[in-house]
Amino acid sequence: MAELPDQAQVVIIGGGIVGASIAYHLGKLGVSDVLLLERDRYTCGTTWHAAGLVGQLRATENLTRLCRYSLELYSMLEAETGQATGFRQPGAISLATTAERFHELRRTAAVADHLGIEAEVLTPAEAHGLWPRMEIGDVVGAVHLPKDGMVSPVDVTMALLAGARQFGVTTLQRMPVEGLLVEGGRVAGVTTHQGNIRAESVVLAGGMWSRDFAARYGVPLPLHAAEHYYAITQPIEGLSEDTPILRDPNHCAYFKEDARRLLVGLFEPVARPWAMDGIPDVSFAEIPANLDHVTPLLEQAYRRLPFLHDVELRQLFCGPESFTPDDNFILGEAPTLPGLFVAAGFNSIGIQAAGGVGKALAEWIVEGEATMDLAEVDIRRFEPFHAGRRFLAHRTVETLGLLYGMHWPFRQYDTARGVKQSPFHARLADRGACFGETAGWERPNFYAPEGEKAEYRYSYARQNFFPWTAEEHRATREGVGLYDQTSYAKFLLQGRDAETVLQRLSAADMATPVGKVVYTQWLNASGGIEADLTVTRIEEESFLVVTTAATRFRDFHYLKASIGDARAFLTDITSGLATLGIMGPGSRDFLSRLTSADLSNESFPFATSQEIELGYGIIRAMRITYVGELGWELYIPTEFALHVFDEITREGGAHELRFCGFHAMASCRLEKGYRHWGHDIGPEDSPIEAGLGFAVGWDKDADFVGREAIEAQRKRGPAKRLLQFQIHDPEVMLYHDEPIYRDGERVGLTTSGGWGHTLGAAVALGYARGEPGCLDGDWIRSGEWEIEVTGKRYPASASLRAGYDPRSQRVRS
Template sequence: MSEQAEVVIVGGGVAGCAIAYHLAKIGITDVVLCERKQLTCGTTWHAAGLVTQLRATRNMTELAKYTGELFTSLEAETGQATGFRQNGSLRLAKTEARFEELKRGASMARNFGLESHVITPGETAERWPGVETSDLAGAIWMPRDGQVNPADVTHAMAKGARQKGVRILENTKVERILTENGSVIGVRLADGDIRAKKVVIAGGMWSRDLAAEIGVSLPLHAAEHFYIVTEPIAGLRRDLPVLFCADECSYYKEDAGKLLLGCFEPEAKPWGMNGISEDFCFDSLPEDFDHFEPILDQAVKRVPALADAGIQLFFNGPESFTPDDRYLLGETPEVKGLFCACGFNSVGILSSGGVGKALADWIHDGHPPGELADVDIRRMQPFQSNKSYLFDRTRETLGLLFDMHWPNRQYATARGVRRSPFHDRLLGLGASMTESAGWERPGFFAGEGRSTEIGYSYGHQSWFADTRAECLNTAANVTLFDQSCFAKFRLDGRDALGVLNHVSAAECDVPVGKVVYTQWLNDRGGIEADVTVTRLSETSFMIVTVAGGQTRDFSWLSRSIPEGAHAFASDITAGLPMLALMGPKSRAFLESLSGEDLGASALPFGTSREIPLGYANARISRLTFVGELGYEIYVPADFAQHVFERIIEAGADFGLKHGGFFAINSMRMEKGYRHWGHDIGEEDTPMQGGVGFAVGWKKRDFRGRDALLRAREAGKPTRRLVQIRLDGRENAPLLYHEEPIILDGQSVGQVTSGAYGHRVDASLGLGYVSCPDGVSAEFLASNDFEVEVACARYPAHLQLGPFYDPGNERIKS
């Protein structure tokens, strides 16, 4: 075989067939789908087929919502039965904490137009006769959810794709992805090659190993997933909603007069760590009734009819899971033109339609169709494909699907992977470590006699008092933060300035030692990255970005270098730890320690230079992410502990304390500092995100400029990021994300992030508000807004500027 195609899809499960179907729908029909055995034979065929639409975030919800809408019409379109039934779902809460989680989800659902209802235990029993409700705090009813036959719906999408000309080849194994000069050029089969412009890896639990052969990281691992199907139960209603009891790790669905009971148990069983057999096809794994028995014991109490029902089938089949329980989607950072759709964490069926449509549009347009950072493969780090890491993390992530989704929830497994040079010292000082992109970083420092363990809550968590002390000390004295997890890149070469000026919205042709705050934009004017750029010399620059952006932003920078340009990007994160000294006494402290003049004229805000600290030379940049006078300190890794020791030794006289990232989040909320991926992203322009001040409007050329000019000419943004303060300090709940912002009884926006502001003593948030006539300060001041939290509404004050030090006097002092 020696053929050509525009797109080759590897894998004939529900994801692969959905992508083929949607490519054909938008006119891309020169598509070949290669399935190593038969369609659905890996994981799809044994999926439970639950079709729920409310997910943890806006973007995943939108994809699931579209899937439900697609399933309502797919059978009529293709003539292939799907078994789709929109019989709704019930989510039960045994505790008040779980009930709050569900009610917060119900509020979020209204942002997306999803119908959701808070119901009583009695109303639950009416919708699901025979379920035990006496111990419930309440439930949520989602009438537009349902269930589907996974194999049938996959064949329906495959049929729809074939009808438009897509070729689907079964018993056709892709032996290798073919690449050339960093781009995909096709696939190798046993009997020849298929050349292609684009290739999609949708091979389920085989995807990681196939990608690894060409140096591409797709972090996923298979785990055993259990369910039973009873014998027919007399009188079982055929229209029963899907039932979830997450507090018991279980779900139930009616199945042809029988009941399917499945689970996501707290400690899972990873599988396939030594490889998956070539012959695996419609296979199941050995039964493990001892493992499932605790789930069944609780289920018999929840649904007493199970006590007298025989078990017709005990099923155990593998599904693939990722380190953060979100699937892997999009173009890989390592190879241009190579896409992935895999690692679905048991939500593949309910996500399939949205995934297929999103990836088809991405392939067609050359960019994501919307904000997909939650599932974008570029959020992952290369080390996360390590098999031992995946094995340990997968034991936890399967169960987290049904565990409490607490704010600030920390993983317990596969920890301690990336540590700064200060890690052990900080532990000795009472640090409670949290994780970001594999980095261990302090969340807070426990006061004397207090625990470093996190007591979770939707209200004030156990570290509230410790973080308050850190914030107040930062306002009064000086606080040391370990920010080594921030990603750092260098760009060097004769053409480095030209590359950065094209990539960056702000002007980067600045004097040596100047720090530029800027955004990297896409062609639609959306924000791809939010970074600082420090000019080190005429031909060298340092770029700093958030930890989670390391893979994504380095890929964006590298791909922005034109072929033949004399510009070379390098990732220096591991070799350049960073400390931050923040507070009104930080200048006097550093001057005392270094013997240097660091006054406002010697080192103005937004500038950087090297100074001696102890026996080392360190780069300090006068910047802040907490709204106080402050400095970032960059020290080569081999000098880092020495500098840290000198800072600690000299700090007592200046009231030096230690702070963590919970305090940073609190203080950045008071100042309205944006966080990429939460408050600003690929669909938000700088004007919408309130960072238009960073745009170099006089520049003649930068990526996204034309889109920004069109937006500016259109007048005031009709959608704008605002600062939010809930009224009533004592009774106001905490904001986290996606809480609806209400005006005159209607949702006009949503919260993007939130925290308690200790320096202003208020529950705060950031969020977007929309108004057809433009969002202005006058519009915000002249209207009465509310924020809905867990189905209750609270008065809120909205404004464009920060609540703390609006004149930036403390920063510029």
Template sequence: MVEVPKTARAVIIGGGVSGCSVAYHLAKAGWTDIVLLERKQLTCGTTWHAAGLIGQLRGSANMTRLAKYSADLYVKLEAETGVATGMRQVGSISVALTAARHEELLRQATVARIFDVEVHEISPAEVKARYPHLNVSDVVGAVALPLDGQCDPANIAMALAKGARLRGARIIEGVKVTGVTEAGRRVTGVDYEVDGEKGHIAADMVINCGGMWGRDLAAQNGVALPLHACEHFYLVTEPIDGLGHLPVLRVPDECAYYKQDAGKMMLGAFEPKAKPWGMGGIREDFCFDTLPEDFDHFQPILEAAMQRMPLFQTAGIHTFFNGPESFTPDDRYYLGEAPELGGYWIAAGYNSVGIVSSGGAGMALAHWITEGEPPFDLWEVDIRRAQPFQRNRRYLKERVSETLGLLYADHFPYRQMATARGVRRSPLHAHLAARGAVFGEVAGWERANWFAEPGQVAEYQYGWGRQNWFANQKAEHLAVRNGVGLFDMTSFGKIRVEGRDARALLQRLCGNDVDVPVGRIVYTQMLNARGGIESDLTVTRLTETAFLLVVPGATLQRDLAWLRRHLGEAFAVVTDVTAAEAVLCVMGPKSREMLASVSPDDFSNAAHPFGTAREIEIGMGVARAHRVTYVGELGWELYVSTDQAAHVFEALLEADPGLKLCGLHTLDSCRMEKAYRHFGHDITDEDHVLEAGLGFAVKTGKGDFIGREAVLRKAEAGLERRLVQFRLTDPEPMLFHNEAVVRDGKIVGPVTSGAYGHFLGGLGGPGLCAVQGGERRGGAWVALRDRDRRPAA
């Protein structure tokens, strides 16, 4: 009989590389009272058959930071634990077969340099010299990372497990967790089965590292963990004479990667149309299992490989492998505490990059758990970005058929998902579609990104330069600046906080003073103890005891979780009312006249000043009109009950048939011209509110609030970095985000966001800016964040 403790500070569920890394890092942080439970044997789910590629270059700065940490850790792990990890820094080469792919590789190399990851651009001839077996006749360019590597995935997990044990952690195999227990919306422990006997461990927290089993386990407690397994293929050749020592090779344009190991070649695939697996559940005895071969599915990858590397034409196949791996709706993994249940933590859904991700992810999650906050901004992989509806299995099955291939797809700016669309729609969706809307998706919401002209194909044509909607955006942008434009912003997250203690709760959470008269709108941030920005929002006082919080649609679950986490004993109710109201934004210098034509109410500055909200009549309906702006022009956000939204839209168009409909791309370019911040790009929880230039929205004199002391300390000590804005003198280059800003030959930080500002000219973003002589001409405004160049961990 396996001996299982009765209590633990933390229980980790799942003995793959993710669970072992979390155990290792928690133990390293000094937590010895932790238990890892594995249903069968360590590594038996996905880890054992992973390819073991250690590529440090990821799509963003912080993800690169985590991957670099993993690589550095794995190099040291064997000496620390005595377990051979097979970690060899053989380097890697990624080749581009198109100019667009080459542009992407060069941009990713910039991200690597920001965090001191060694990277080199190399020519096709240099690729051939380093990889003599490769056909480079159509290679456009390449990048090489000499400190990338490959490893033995199972032994990496075993080394992490041993390191955890050496520091006091308990790791027990053959124990199946059957459920997580809870009381008062907080975990109390886990129930388990072992050798037919049932038991319980009382615990303060539980970490779900269950991989492809994790979704169903989380669902038992109402926790959304949207992931789904797909079949993942690779083959290994027989030994090949004269193969030599080779770096890992990636040919993303052919959806393929290559790895030399023990004189054999491995060929793996990230095909564009994948095969979801496990729709009927996972067998109880699943352990080190493989899936049936499907050579027809893999054949296009192999045929391309035979041309790319002719040795595959003659080499025998030793192993053709098919095994399941978990994928998520947006191709990013999940970390953090579930918003639905206190003490329920997650590290899962690694999208076939679990080995290179888990070292850094385990470090980050352990820091988050033990210190109460993440080590740096982890919003990209935060579990709070997951939407409750995304646990739907039909949705997941369809979506992951696409996301598997996205790892090697062209990562063009503004690229949209093609599968599982149309789940969340505004009441105006059909109206907008009929008028040429081209939709993008955020948090499941279909949002009009731009509007095609009559006769124009209403779809994206992607590229790294000016895309096919550039002129459309210009027309929309100038309509907002010179006349009036209409945006559908129904996707705004809307949270009602109501009750006797609602005011006191929000005063404690918000940096600005929200104790204002009924009808006033306050722009504010919710801060953490470091003065970092947890939420960027407006608060409207509806009554003496009721407030409406408006947040970005993508951060709604995050913001709800933050509010509920700090609710405590306050007599207040926090309610998601997003679906109750549509939002029509009427913006531009002629917006007052526009609204006066459909409403008998007075929209003059005296009757309806900036920063106020009131009920109005519009058409034959009613709405609540908020005079605020995210585009920097006179304008109103009209909050209309969903049943009246279509009528109000029709009334506006009837009054002005030429009313310009505008999309989210225009909203973005307009806000950058006014230096308005965007949460997730320009401001995050690791950016101090003063260094972000938002001190005007913080009122330290109002009394105590979360982050107040950090604001006072920063004001006293002075700023170490700033969010600033500039304009390119050359109007042609297109900047988006993560480009390096170089000063005096040194990288001083990344561009946080960029968009072409058609009124001022060029790309725009937060900070102070000056237009010499008021001249409006081509140029570029860019937001960047000056960063100290901190190490990866």
């Protein structure tokens, strides 16, 4: 039996491909005091039965960067370590059997081209030329990625472990970790049957066992195992190892050559969760196949390759894989247990992602913060309820199949809904609200008129709600709109050092009078934007922080961690305050009929907050807007919520007050150029690049995180700028990730988009890159701008200023 050290700088729990990659990359960074512990044998969890596909392209630019790195790493790993990996690059073909699917594939091909990934849009005949034995009668088109690859998952893992050991890392199998050492609220090491091992950091890469292990220490990890099927045929004559991987998403199947055999993988739309009462302590697990479930799926897959009916099956395999509620993996330091890093929940792309994940997490551990924007996979994006067994079991039924489903704009989950509802939910439903889900909150996205169903009918063109949202948008611009904003996260920071904490964390100056609302960003050391929110001083030693629903957990723990030894304490009061937005040029006159408070500019200027009476309630009114109009956000104690709502709607009558959803809000905010964290701004974007320099307290006395970085950038000039684009073509719809061209040269991607009903154009925000210090108004005006949608370029206007009310006169009216 191996002798264990009593301490290590980093302990890694799990000897699958992800744990091996983290160990390898830590060693490569010079951190050799690393101990990897595997409970049984390396790869015995899910790595051993993975298909081994290594695609390059994912849904976003940064996830694509991770997967491209994996491909590059695997291509040279055998030469570096002497361990075979089975790496080869037969390429991959994705088929479209509907016009909408082909539209989606062409969008991804445009993004691939922007990211430097070779991608070819094919006709059915051209696709058939690459895969002559497939049936193409229903094929509309295809996309070919010639450099996509595949590996032997077990061999790659062994190569990574061998490389790690060459760097001085210690790896041991048949050495289960029994628990964590926790001291002072922080991880201090691990426990095993041979004794304790102290460590500065612990990495949990335990695959589908990670959820239950982490739960013992109050760390919610939302992942759940599901049955995952594939079939392997007997050898097929003439099947070459150069045969491209073939993906047929509309038939929920993929095909890959495997030692002259064909592996037929399935991603069914209705999956079967596995081990709902907890993952058993098994290795190399196989699940008995449910033939009633899988046979129709195979029959559907065989329609693409009818010759398979005459080929004998060698194996029908069913094994467990873990899936998360949003089909993205979980990465990062647990906010509730510092020192514990997590890499788990890989949704069938663990092999594809492992190389990049290992590099990214190793850098995170060494540098103390992520070195790239990983928000979409960050552990902090989830709420604790996401890790509940019942929620996960219900959501997992859907998420496996979504990997091959259509990625519609605004697509909503069908499962595990109704988790969080505002006090107004039933009343809004009665008025035709169609709800979308964000962080568990059911939020009205639009309102269907009488006689119409409150439901989505998805499309890449104008969707069914387009004209209804247009009316909501116009009401906001011309009259009065009511928005249910209860989902916004609300925190109360109190104490004599509260201002000091916020000054250190916020780019804006927090030394403000009581009642002042401050729009600010919280930055990282590199000047990137970690949070985008408002802070209101409601008392001398009390501040109300308001941020988005999607970042509640992230922002709360980011602020909490920043308090340190300061004399301040933080409370999440989201559930205690319902929130209504009353927005539009008629909002002052409307609200004045409901309250005795003076709402004039002189008494209630923009970016201030007061307590007012409304009906019998005492509420907090905040003059702030995300739609670019005069308006107030009303923060209402939940016990008053329905009373205040009824007072407002009675006054609004049948016509004056329009109920508006988040799609109308998005349309308005795009016209006004307001940024959205997670789309337009994030950890790799600075306030200067994002056009938010006005929100920085350049002259404030207090130092703040990221100040040095953005002051240096201010002097040299940014290498990218966030612009607003407009395309005046009624057939064009912009969403995000459309390539941007200036004078025929590709300079960036859009970050968010939609239709501007007042501007009468497709509107998008997006970063354009160029020579640092030269990206000024003259550079923008002198260029010919275009945006590419499904392979076609459309002329666009570009501006640093908003197309709607650029001087914010309406907001301050």
